[in-house]
Amino acid sequence: MPSVFSKTGEREVWHGPLLRFVVATFTGPDGEQFEREVVHHPGAVSVVPVVDEGTAVLLVRQYRSAVDRDLLEIPAGKRDVTDEPPDQTARRELEEEVGMRAGRLEKLAEFYNSPGFCDEHSFVYMALDLDPVPLSAQSIEEQHMTIERVALDDVPSLIATGELVDAKSIIGLCLAREALQ
DSSP: OOOSOEEEEEEEEEEOSSOEEEEEEEEOTTSOEEEEEEEEOOOEEEEEEEEGGGTEEEEEEEEETTTTEEEEEOOEEEOOSTTOOHHHHHHHHHHHHHOEEEEEEEEEEEEESOTTTBOOEEEEEEEEEEEEOOOOOOSHHHHTOEEEEEEGGGHHHHHHTTSOOOHHHHHHHHHHHHHHO
């Protein structure tokens, strides 16, 4: 169903190497104009690496500066390579972060992370039939992260206790558990 709102323009406030901040102007159904702050983001991918005949996954624990703490997450990365298909980005991130190459990659979902203010569009995949490859950590955070093997049966309790609080990881792990049952 088409929206009764329309975007009429935007004014750039700041532009960095990854993000752009704009003030966008819209017209509502009654003709009233209004503004909203919007963050433009290139998008992201995340991957649930399945091991141990589908009973466990490989997660990373890495420092996240925006929340100033280490988070337990599925491997992920930005879609910052021009024209790279999302499944190829997922394969690259899987190799870089956990040193695994997927024999099969299945898309679990697409979603907007925070559509109230940001246009970041994410893809989450499940990686199966994994083979080890050399790690190639890119950022300082990746160079200091750890890789953890977690039983899929432990995912609900990790969410309930707050050990697992990253949205893309919760989405990916819950969908992977469902797909593997």
